[in-house]
Amino acid sequence: xxxxxxxxxxxxxxxxxxxxxxxxxxxxxxxxxxxxxxxxxxxxxxxxxxxxxxxxxxxxxxxxxxxxxxxxxxxxxxxxxxxxxxxxxxxxxxxxxxxxxxxxxxxxxxxxxxxxxxxxxxxxxxxxxxxxxxxxxxxxxxxxxxxxxxxxxxxxxxxxxxxxxxxxxxxxxxxxxxxxxxxxxxxxxxxxxxxxxxxxxxxxxxxxxxxxxxxxxxxxxxxxxxxxxxxxxxxxxxxxxxxxxxxxxxxxxxxxxxxxxxxxxxxxxxxxxxxxxxxxxxxxxxxxxxxxxxxxxxxxxxxxxx
Amino acid sequence: xxxxxxxxxxxxxxxxxxxxxxxxxxxxxxxxxxxxxxxxxxxxxxxxxxxxxxxxxxxxxxxxxxxxxxxxxxxxxxxxxxxxxxxxxxxxxxxxxxxxxxxxxxxxxxxxxxxxxxxxxxxxxxxxxxxxxxxxxxxxxxxxxxxxxxxxxxxxxxxxxxxxxxxxxxxxxxxxxxxxxxxxxxxxxxxxxxxxxxxxxxxxxxxxxxxxxxxxxxxxxxxxxxxxxxxxxxxxxxxxxxxxxxxxxxxxxxxxxxxxxxxxxxxxxxxxxxxxxxxxxxxxxxxxxxxxxx
Numbered sequence: 001x002x003x004x005x006x007x008x009x010x011x012x013x014x015x016x017x018x019x020x021x022x023x024x025x026x027x028x029x030x031x032x033x034x035x036x037x038x039x040x041x042x043x044x045x046x047x048x049x050x051x052x053x054x055x056x057x058x059x060x061x062x063x064x065x066x067x068x069x070x071x072x073x074x075x076x077x078x079x080x081x082x083x084x085x086x087x088x089x090x091x092x093x094x095x096x097x098x099x100x101x102x103x104x105x106x107x108x109x110x111x112x113x114x115x116x117x118x119x120x121x122x123x124x125x126x127x128x129x130x131x132x133x134x135x136x137x138x139x140x141x142x143x144x145x146x147x148x149x150x151x152x153x154x155x156x157x158x159x160x161x162x163x164x165x166x167x168x169x170x171x172x173x174x175x176x177x178x179x180x181x182x183x184x185x186x187x188x189x190x191x192x193x194x195x196x197x198x199x200x201x202x203x204x205x206x207x208x209x210x211x212x213x214x215x216x217x218x219x220x221x222x223x224x225x226x227x228x229x230x231x232x233x234x235x236x237x238x239x240x241x242x243x244x245x246x247x248x249x250x251x252x253x254x255x256x257x258x259x260x261x262x263x264x265x266x267x268x269x270x271x272x273x274x275x276x277x278x279x280x281x282x283x284x285x286x287x288x289x290x291x292x293x294x295x296x297x298x299x300x301x302x303x304x305x306x
Numbered sequence: 307x308x309x310x311x312x313x314x315x316x317x318x319x320x321x322x323x324x325x326x327x328x329x330x331x332x333x334x335x336x337x338x339x340x341x342x343x344x345x346x347x348x349x350x351x352x353x354x355x356x357x358x359x360x361x362x363x364x365x366x367x368x369x370x371x372x373x374x375x376x377x378x379x380x381x382x383x384x385x386x387x388x389x390x391x392x393x394x395x396x397x398x399x400x401x402x403x404x405x406x407x408x409x410x411x412x413x414x415x416x417x418x419x420x421x422x423x424x425x426x427x428x429x430x431x432x433x434x435x436x437x438x439x440x441x442x443x444x445x446x447x448x449x450x451x452x453x454x455x456x457x458x459x460x461x462x463x464x465x466x467x468x469x470x471x472x473x474x475x476x477x478x479x480x481x482x483x484x485x486x487x488x489x490x491x492x493x494x495x496x497x498x499x500x501x502x503x504x505x506x507x508x509x510x511x512x513x514x515x516x517x518x519x520x521x522x523x524x525x526x527x528x529x530x531x532x533x534x535x536x537x538x539x540x541x542x543x544x545x546x547x548x549x550x551x552x553x554x555x556x557x558x559x560x561x562x563x564x565x566x567x568x569x570x571x572x573x574x575x576x577x578x579x580x581x582x583x584x585x586x587x588x589x590x591x592x593x594x595x596x597x598x599x600x
Contacts, residue, residue, distance in 0.1 A: 043471070044416060047424075063436070139324075262539070
């Protein structure tokens with residue numbers, strides 16, 4: 001896929017050398033350029049700033065309606081409340097419930113979807129299998145089609161199997177809908193390796209699984225990193241699948257957050273809501289900041305999944 | 307002969323979970339949904355064939371028509387602003403500016419967050435009594451208005467703002483990668499010929515970025531058809547039906563209004579829309595190259 005190939009970390013690392021050295025003198029154009037960048041940066045940072053300051057205020061201070069103001073007496077009470085006492089309807093045990101559910105959903109989903117995706121990509125790229133192209137095209141289309149097309153029949157199938165609204169059910173759903181992108185990622189990676197490598201392993205008598213485990217997997221580290229980033233952020237940020245398939249006991253953090261903030265009854269505790277929102281955003285943000293350019297590669301591959 | 311059969315059996319076994327998923331979870335469910343759209347299913351799926359009745363009801367339903375119109379307007383604005391802002395940011399960052407890494411991080415971080423988080427943050431900022439509007443008014447600009455989320459005529463634009471904030475960074479990253487791939491010789495030649503920089507961008511670089519632009523448009527279009535979480539978190543479709551979207555229409559009729567046949571018809575329309583966007587792109591991206599050798 002073109003995007004994955006082009007957005008390698010190396011491409012972004014290559015500085016813009018084509019316009020020579022960085023200009024020494026400030027021209028009107030440079031001033032305008034920096035003004036545009038500064039304004040844009042302000043637009044992108046404003047929500048983060050407002051989330052943080054609101055979460056550090058007391059409700060009395062929030063009611064003063066100065067959303068930009070730095071809190072007079074910053075404190076983490078709202079964070080503690082968001083974590084342990086925020087209410088969804090009658091249940092007031094905080095966003096931690098959703099956090100733990102999301103972790104429980106995330107870990108098996110990420111492992112299972114990457115395992116299945118890498119084997120599928122490997123089989124489709126290096127082994128001759130009849131109908132491989134048809135399989136691949138259907139998978140590819142599956143990556144783009146809105147979930148609404150599949151959801152109701154899947155609910156019926158899962159009910160029949162008795163896994164609707166359970167942890168194995170939601171994990172299976174993430175594996176099903178993660179499969180196209182994972183397959184795409186690994187198929188393109190394995191297809192891009194030097195063919196001599198695979199041929200040599202075949203001549204040495206390697207079988208399907210031996211070649212995968214001893215030759216392909218050890219070389220796959222870069223793709224595994226991208227796949228982990230992609231699946232961790234994608235599954236953590238999922239809303240619709242968790243809403244439909246997870247069941248009351250396993251609602252992920254995004255769904256619980258929306259229930260807390262958009263709850264119809266009771267006074268809205270905006271400081272607690274913003275703290276809960278930050279807590280929900282924290283996992284993907286940490287992944288993003290730690291993985292840096294790998295993340296760009298991941299989302300370019302994974303935006304396919306939306 | 308025997309060895310050849312054994313050789314091909316293992317990969318097929320390894321592929322069997324994927325084959326099962328494709329058959330049952332993709333092809334089967336898709337077929338079932340399309341079939342249900344031609345039945346009179348309401349609370350539960352039934353097999354009474356009613357022809358195009360559900361589609362007639364669908365396109366006679368003002369709520370659906372509003373949803374489709376909203377999606378179209380949202381789509382045009384969202385894609386347009388994302389492309390323009392993303393391109394400008396990429397060009398600006400490409401000018402050997404200070405703090406390039408930091409700026410890239412800032413422009414892209416919203417994309418790491420979920421649409422739910424994005425929607426809730428913007429809902430808070432656009433809160434008419436406690437948000438930006440009130441803060442700016444109390445600073446002395448009494449006529450300042452930014453109450454879009456609660457106004458029928460403006461709520462959709464509020465969704466556009468939040469959407470652009472979330473996704474423009476992705477376009478920036480794609481475009482920047484494209485800019486960095488432009489041959490340096492081309493810039494030298496342009497400088498020798500004394501062509502102004504903006505002219506080079508418009509007439510030479512922009513056409514070279516065509517693959518990146520197409521990829522961006524496809525990705526953003528898919529996001530438009532799928533838009534659901536953002537609307538649920540930001541406005542929940544309101545006020546009234548002013549931010550209703552097709553994906554939400556389907557979900558409402560499936561799980562709350564219990565009219566599965568109608569929801570299936572609406573999903574089928576979404577499916578056809580996506581296939582129309584995709585078919586030319588998949589063909590160009592995956593098949594033309596293999597055959598044409600380009």
